[in-house]
Amino acid sequence: MVVPKRWCLALVLLAATLGACDKKPRPFTLVQIKWGHAVYVERCESCHKRGLVGGEHASPLIGDKFWANWEGQSARKLYGRIISTMPANDPGLVPSKDVIDVVGYILAQNGLAVGGQEILNPDELNPVSITRREPGA
Numbered sequence: 114m115v116v117p118k119r120w121c122l123a124l125v126l127l128a129a130t131l132g133a134c135d136k137k138p139r140p141f142t143l144v145q146i147k148w149g150h151a152v153y154v155e156r157c158e159s160c161h162k163r164g165l166v167g168g169e170h171a172s173p174l175i176g177d178k179f180w181a182n183w184e185g186q187s188a189r190k191l192y193g194r195i196i197s198t199m200p201a202n203d204p205g206l207v208p209s210k211d212v213i214d215v216v217g218y219i220l221a222q223n224g225l226a227v228g229g230q231e232i233l234n235p236d237e238l239n240p241v242s243i244t245r246r247e248p249g250a
């Protein structure tokens with residue numbers, strides 16, 4: 114089939130747009146990640162340390178140890194672990210909204226693609242899978 118040149122450009126643009134529609138929006142806004150960092154510093158850093166590297170007893174929340182425990186899990190599960198057991202010395206202290214944001218911060222620090230849709234409800238974390246990002250994705 115011979116297609117006039119100007120149609121080609123239109124078709125390419127249409128394909129690109131449809132491709133973009135296919136992609137799921139990234140979870141968490143950047144404001145949430147920033148707030149999650151503030152919550153972490155206030156409520157978690159005393160034990161888990163700066164940069165999430167872990168302390169004497171508190172597990173690292175970044176790197177190989179994190180991936181060994183959380184790869185393939187849903188972000189909802191990580192949320193559940195934190196809301197029901199953390200801070201270890203006072204579980205339940207941190208409100209749900211702040212725990213959502215701290216989950217976003219932890220995931221961002223581990224290289225997950227974030228910075229799209231605001232997450233307001235823990236159930237919205239069900240479809241968010243904790244998977245390593247492909248290089249370049």
Ligand code: HEC
Nearest residue numbers: 156157160170171172179182194195199200201202207215
């Ligand atoms: C008083 C110290 C302390 C504080 C504060 C604290 N944690 Fe922990 N955290 C621990 C300890 C100790 C463990 C490991 C033992 C356990 O599971 O209870 C742990 C384990 C965890 C785990 C499980 C890690 C894994 O891979 O299994 C997560 C996730 C976590 N903490 C997140 C947080 C977050 C987020 C906060 C802040 C809201 C926080 N913790 C505050 C001490 C603390």
